[in-house]
Amino acid sequence: MTTPVKNRLEAAKGMQKGRITKYRPYPPIELEERRWPSQVLTTAPIWCSVDLRDGNQALPTPMGVAEKMEMFKLLVEIGFKEIEVGFPSASQIEFDFIRRLIEEELIPEDVTIQVLTQAREDLIRRTVDAVKGAKKVILHLYNSTSPQQRKIVFGLEKPEIIGLAIRATRLIKELAPTLSESQVIFEYTPESFALTEMDFALEISEAVIDVWQPTPENKMILNLPKTVEIAMPNVHADQIEWICRHLRNREAVIISLHTHNDRGTGVASAELGLLAGGERIEGTLFGNGERTGNVDLVTLALNMYMEGIDPGLDFSNLDRIRAIHEKCTHMEVPVRHPYAGDLVFTAFSGSHQDAIRKGMAAQDTTPGALWEVPYLPIDPADLGRTYEAIIRINAQSGKGGIAYVLEQEFGLQLPKAMHAEFGRIIQSLADTSGAELSSAQIFQAFEHEYFQSEGPYQLENLSIEQSNHASDTVSCTAQIRVDGVVRKVQAMGNNPAQAFVGALNQGDLANCKLLSYQAHPYTQGSDQQATAYVQVQTAAGKTLFGAALDADANGAAAKAVICALNRSEQIHQHVI
Missing domain, CATH: 3.20.20.70 (Aldolase class I)
Incomplete structure (x- = not known):
């Protein structure tokens, strides 16, 4: 380093304060009735x-x-x-x-x-x-x-x-x-x-x-x-x-x-x-x-x-x-660089995620339709970008963003009422890790909490058929193992989940109320399956969800109820 430069650096004492004399503003251009402010770019x-x-x-x-x-x-x-x-x-x-x-x-x-x-x-x-x-x-x-x-x-x-x-x-x-x-x-x-x-x-x-x-x-x-x-x-x-x-x-x-x-x-x-x-x-x-x-x-x-x-x-x-x-x-484009950065189409904030999720759902998919999605001024697909990275999850994220990731990447269409419950689970996981959660980690958490839920209730056998008495009811017959004992129960209801809950209640195996039931096809991978979600209320007034995968919607509905009951028992044991 040359002596003048070295001396100059050693003499520097940081930024000036108060009246700045080291720099001066560029003088304005004398331009009467400037026209450019009223111009509009068209080409x-x-x-x-x-x-x-x-x-x-x-x-x-x-x-x-x-x-x-x-x-x-x-x-x-x-x-x-x-x-x-x-x-x-x-x-x-x-x-x-x-x-x-x-x-x-x-x-x-x-x-x-x-x-x-x-x-x-x-x-x-x-x-x-x-x-x-x-x-x-x-x-x-x-x-x-x-x-x-x-x-x-x-x-x-x-x-x-x-x-x-x-x-x-x-x-x-x-x-x-x-x-x-x-x-x-x-x-x-x-x-x-x-x-x-x-x-x-x-x-x-x-x-x-x-x-x-x-x-x-x-x-x-x-x-x-x-x-x-x-x-x-x-x-x-x-x-x-x-x-x-x-x-x-x-x-x-x-x-x-x-x-x-x-x-x-x-x-x-x-x-x-x-x-x-x-x-x-x-x-x-x-x-x-x-x-x-x-x-x-x-x-x-x-x-x-x-x-x-x-x-x-x-x-x-x-x-x-x-x-x-x-x-x-050999130069990297920063992750927040406009349009091209890895994170420019990504939202971590819960409110942003919810708005994007709703905007994507409401967007007119007709070719040439006006693009109107909150927080996304340009369609990522126009630039060859995918939607998978639009919403990513960390401790700042909201329930809507978490649901969006599960739907877009894993085909799970959680009921809106379920967003809050699973959102709390992911929030706790993100707080514990202190880092961003990958979509795989979010799916694994869902699997562990719902699809792989264990407890005293096990479904041994199930038969759900259309009722001979009314076209809008189904008949349910099931064998349930509870604490090692197998019981046969049966009842009727307006849908598979309601019939199964009725059978459990009539057989004194549970005392719960079905609040909601939703099912949809699940096409991840080569196997055709069904996913069901139920919301139940226990005798103690506790409301919680269950979810399950099965080869058909009837089996998924019954397993989702079993999931909710087992989760209720787990929560009860944890409280005790």
Whole structure:
């Protein structure tokens, strides 16, 4: 570590308090009757991925040729028509990758590659050599323009900075005819535009435009980057609108935006910049880029999709896109990252879970129907995500979410009144573990509590038939083992559960009341079974549930009653 840096760190004593003198707000843009606040986005911009250049240079371990090739193929699959494939004068890997794309004819007819170069003659010539043979190419020139860059980095005054840009543009214009097989588009970036005085940003941009001389039929790209985020998104929108209002020959220029995320508002700045006149966006998948990153094209595009705008990019298999991105970049997408994170469609809160469960049940499944599910502004299925992970369970979770997991993953449709009882069981388990419970753990707890419940009551034999006396009643005959003694009982009722409870009561084996009965087919696995749920009230006034699986609904109903009685005995013994 150099001595000045070391001394600077040692002198630092934390954040200033009270009146902050170390930093100053960015001055507002003088813009009368600004128009962007009243604009509405209706169409997607031109998208340009810079994952292979801007994103790649931000990686601790830059991508090799094979990784860059896999990323390029992914970007093409997603639907990008403009892809910045590299900085060919920066390294041999960059140069070789671009040559391979061209020589092996790996660039689709409708895709334009873009290459970046600084305003230096040797770098420009190397860049032009790299793209010879490409059918469509954007030659992207940049030089820094902000006061800090002019003073600290380059030690040049404004006229000298303009001179750099003009000479570089003239050279590219002279060399462009040597790319005889190519359709050449020119792009200029006054780097650190957002930190540059607006009048100087306009002056240098117009100087470059005057050299290139674009027309409405053959436009050039003027890229206005928020290289470092230093102000609120509305200030960025003001800057873009100011330039668009004052730029000569505006109709011959495509205004491109390239926002970074130093303040965490890269997406917002891009959105407001589009309202202000931006027509094109440069960014990266999941926002990978220098410092806090570039604008996240996944988030930006899906924000538009959520508002009913076709982004022209396909994220229907977002998990696969994320997996390839992570493989190529060795960077992980955070679990709370918008749209793509593992937990973004997951609710732990009980009230959220209940609202999602009810919303999913009420959602119109007609193709094209309006999506209206609380807490889920976008349908996970549109992105290739599944519903299994929407509700996950920990100590903060509610009964509705637990019931949702059992229904969605295991086909168990618990009666609403049962949610509270089983919810308390899971709550206790989550409190004890202190961690999230997997869906398998929740199902195992249900099995243990209900399907595998043991006690003094055992069903030995059962026969339930339609009554000969009335079409709406059934006849039940059963053999019950209680504390080792087998008893035969029989009775009639309106349904299998009621008949079985009646038989138990008439045989003095129990004294209980059936409060509810529900059954449904259970199709997990290859065997067809039935699941039944009953709610009974004991002689002591205790109300509790029983549940069971069996080959048919009659057997499941009787076993569910046995489960409830055994659970009653277990609870009674526990209290004693």
